[in-house]
Amino acid sequence: MLSSVSFRNVTKVTTHVLQEMKLKGEKIAMLTAYDYSFARILDNTGIDIILVGDSASNVMAGHSSTLPITLNEMIYHGSSVVRAVKRALVVVDLPFGTYQGNSKEALNSAIRIMKECGADAVKLEGGKEILESVDRILSAGIPVMGHLGLTPQSIHKFGTYVVRATSEEEATKLVEDAHLLEKAGCFAIVLEKIPAKLGGLVTQQLKIPLIGIGAGREVDGQVLVLHDMLGITLEFSPRFLRRYHNLSEEIRGSVNTYINDVKTLDFPNEKEQY
Ligand code: KIV
Numbered sequence: 357m358l359s360s361v362s363f364r365n366v367t368k369v370t371t372h373v374l375q376e377m378k379l380k381g382e383k384i385a386m387l388t389a390y391d392y393s394f395a396r397i398l399d400n401t402g403i404d405i406i407l408v409g410d411s412a413s414n415v416m417a418g419h420s421s422t423l424p425i426t427l428n429e430m431i432y433h434g435s436s437v438v439r440a441v442k443r444a445l446v447v448v449d450l451p452f453g454t455y456q457g458n459s460k461e462a463l464n465s466a467i468r469i470m471k472e473c474g475a476d477a478v479k480l481e482g483g484k485e486i487l488e489s490v491d492r493i494l495s496a497g498i499p500v501m502g503h504l505g506l507t508p509q510s511i512h513k514f515g516t517y518v519v520r521a522t523s524e525e526e527a528t529k530l531v532e533d534a535h536l537l538e539k540a541g542c543f544a545i546v547l548e549k550i551p552a553k554l555g556g557l558v559t560q561q562l563k564i565p566l567i568g569i570g571a572g573r574e575v576d577g578q579v580l581v582l583h584d585m586l587g588i589t590l591e592f593s594p595r596f597l598r599r600y601h602n603l604s605e606e607i608r609g610s611v612n613t614y615i616n617d618v619k620t621l622d623f624p625n626e627k628e629q630y
Contacts, residue, residue, distance in 0.1 A: 363376070363377055363380075363382055363404075364402055366443070367442075367443065368442070368443055368445075369404050369405065369443060369444055369445040370445065370476075371445070371476075371477065371499050371543035371544070373404075373445075374404070374405075374445070374543065374544060374565050375543070375563075375564070375565070377404070377565065377576070377577075378563070378564070378565040378576050383576065383577050383578070384404045384405065384544075384565055384567060384576055384577025384578075385403055385404050385405075385577060385578065386403070386404060386405035386406070386407055386567055386577060386578065386579035387403055387405075387406065387407070387579065387580060387581075387582045387585070388406070388407045388408070388409040388411060388412075388415075388579070388580075388581045388582045388583075389406050389407075389408065389437050389582055390408060390409075390412040390415065390416050390433040390436070390437065391416075391433065391436050391437065392436045392437065392439055392440045393440070394582060395436070395437040395438075395439075395440035395441050396440035396441075398441075398444065398582070399440060399441045399442060399443055399444050402443070403444050404444060404445065404577070405444055405445045405446075405447060405567070405577075405579075406437060406441060406444045406445070406446050406447070407447050407448075407449070407479065407579060408430065408433050408434045408437050408446065408447070408448040408449065408473075408475070409422075409449050409479075409581065410422040410425050410430065410449040410451045410452070410508075410509070411508075411581050412425055412429070412430070412433050413425035413451075414589075415581065415583045415589060416433070417429070421508065421511055422451070422452060422508045422509055422511075423452045423453075423509060423511075423512075425451045425452075426451060427450075427451055427454050427465055427468060427469075429451075430448060430449060430450075430451050430469065431468060431469065431472045431473055433448075434446070434448040434469060434472075434473030434475050435472060435473045435474065437473075438473050438474040438475060445476045445477065446473075446475050446476045446477075447475065447476065447477045447478065447479050447501050448469045448473055448475040448477075448478055448479070449478070449479045449480075450462070450465050450466060450469065450478050450479065450480050451509075452509040455480055455486065455489045455493075456482070456485070456486060456489070458489075459488040459489045459491070459492040460492070462480075462486075462489030462490075462492060462493055463489075463492045463493055463496055466478045466493040466496070466498050466500075467496065467498070470498055476499065477498070477499035477500065477501055477543065478493065478498060478499075478500055478501070479500070479501040479502070479503055479546065480493075480500060480501075480502065480503065481503040481504075481507035481508075481509045481510065482502075482503070482504075482507060482510070482533075483502070483504055483529070483530070483532070483533025483534070483536055483537060484532070484533055484536055487536055487537075487540060490502070490537065490540050490541075490542065491540055494540060494541045494542075499543050500540075500541070500542045500543070501542060501543060501544045501545065501546065502533075502534070502537040502542045502544070502545035502546065503545065503546040503548065504530050504533050504534060504537075504545060504546070504547055504548070504550075505520045505521060505530060505546075505547045505548040505549055505550040505571065506519075506520045506548040506549035506550070506570075507548070508548075517549070517594075518549075519549050519550065519551065519570070520548070520549055520550050521550045521551065521554055522551060527550075527551075527554050530547075530550065530554065530558070531554075531557070531558055531561070534547075534558045534561070534562055534566075535561070535562070538562050538563065538564050542564060543564060543565075544564055544565040544566070544567060544576075545558075545562070545564065545565075545566055545567070546566075546567050546568075546569065546579060547566055547567070547568050547569070547571040547575060548568075548569045548570060548571065549569065549570040549571070549594070549596065550570070550571050551572070552571065552572020552573065552574065553572070553574075554571075555568050555571030555572040555574055555575045556572060556574025556575070558575075559574055559575045559576055560574075565577060567579050569596060570594060570595070570596030580597065580598070584597050584599070585597065585598065585599060585600050585601075586599075586600065586601045586603045587599045587600075587601045587602040587603045587604055587605070588603045588604050588607075589604075590604055
């Protein structure tokens with residue numbers, strides 16, 4: 357029985373395990389990964405969910421938004437991650453333009469992600485506007501994670517990355533959207549950059565797990581972009597981001613030492629050659 361084991365000991369995190377974690381009040385930890393090497397390190401830590409986010413568009417490809425990344429590129433990143441992961445639940449983002457406004461295309465995109473990556477689930481941004489796509493994907497037996505609040509694929513509509521749902525009207529819509537996604541059958545929802553109080557309210561009202569990024573601590577779990585929390589990317593510093601490392605500084609230091617070793621003939625030494 358799931359409920360009698362510690363979740364840290366499960367051999368594979370499933371959507372059912374996440375549901376049990378919510379019921380037991382055990383917080384869910386989620387991070388992004390876009391490649392095999394990082395995904396392998398993450399999976400060995402016991403992280404619950406690995407998100408192959410379309411933030412790969414910024415982090416891996418250097419675009420200024422998530423809009424340019426293609427389905428083929430997401431499949432490349434997703435399949436690299438899946439090859440490394442045994443335990444964590446792997447969720448892959450459906451990129452901009454592959455599901456909005458056309459549920460048949462949404463289903464085809466989700467099927468490609470599941471077949472060609474071997475992912476466990478897909479994530480879509482939006483509420484009522486994308487409900488038909490969510491329904492159709494779910495009807496094919498594909499688990500769906502929702503994403504509400506700041507939805508970076510709609511940045512040109514919002515015009516800014518400021519905190520969302522601060523007005524009563526937007527907060528009410530977010531709560532309604534969350535209920536719609538739960539009713540449709542989503543197994544979890546990401547809440548991005550909204551007031552902590554609202555994050556707590558939605559979490560109390562819904563049975564499925566709510567994973568926050570800048571949504572306060574009253575949610576069921578947290579997600580961060582790996583490259584941001586490790587200090588590889590330094591340009592991005594929202595209040596919700598806790599940096600656990602300054603990896604770019606460490607990499608710079610190691611590379612400078614290497615350059616010096618090469619130039620001074622310190623590397624390779626006797627033991628490092630044949
Ligand atoms: O693409 C991404 O990394 C995301 C997270 C910010 C939740 O959607």
